[in-house]
Amino acid sequence: MAFGGVLVEANITAALDACKDGGTFDHKKFFKSCGLHDKSADDIKKAFAIIDQDKSGFIEEDELKLFLQNFKSGARVLNDAETKAFLGAGDTDGDGKIGFLFIYLIKKRRSEQIKV
Numbered sequence: 153m154a155f156g157g158v159l160v161e162a163n164i165t166a167a168l169d170a171c172k173d174g175g176t177f178d179h180k181k182f183f184k185s186c187g188l189h190d191k192s193a194d195d196i197k198k199a200f201a202i203i204d205q206d207k208s209g210f211i212e213e214d215e216l217k218l219f220l221q222n223f224k225s226g227a228r229v230l231n232d233a234e235t236k237a238f239l240g241a242g243d244t245d246g247d248g249k250i251g252f253l254f255i256y257l258i259k260k261r262r263s264e265q266i267k268v
């Protein structure tokens with residue numbers, strides 16, 4: 153389990169269950185239910201490094217598609233609409249990928265945002 157030690161297994165299961173049907177993925181709900189939004193910046197950086205599978209320093213569209221599989225192997229692939237919506241939320245400069253602003257996507261309040 154890629155996120156073992158960072159997240160509680162039961163929370164991951166609940167978060168995945170909530171979006172198990174195609175078209176139901178919502179990154180805000182997901183980060184909240186899996187518990188990632190309460191984690192420290194360091195933990196979120198670890199999560200980023202796991203999702204950034206090719207270690208490019210960015211989360212590209214193909215890595216976003218496989219996002220859920222980082223939480224559980226065999227989890228479904230995000231569909232195109234979900235991937236685009238997720239990418240759109242995190243890709244603030246329109247370069248087609250998500251950088252460390254990923255943290256801003258996860259943290260719920262502006263006061264909690266962290267400079268990286």
Ligand SMILES: [Ca+2]
Binds near residue numbers: 206
């Ligand atoms: Ca990457």
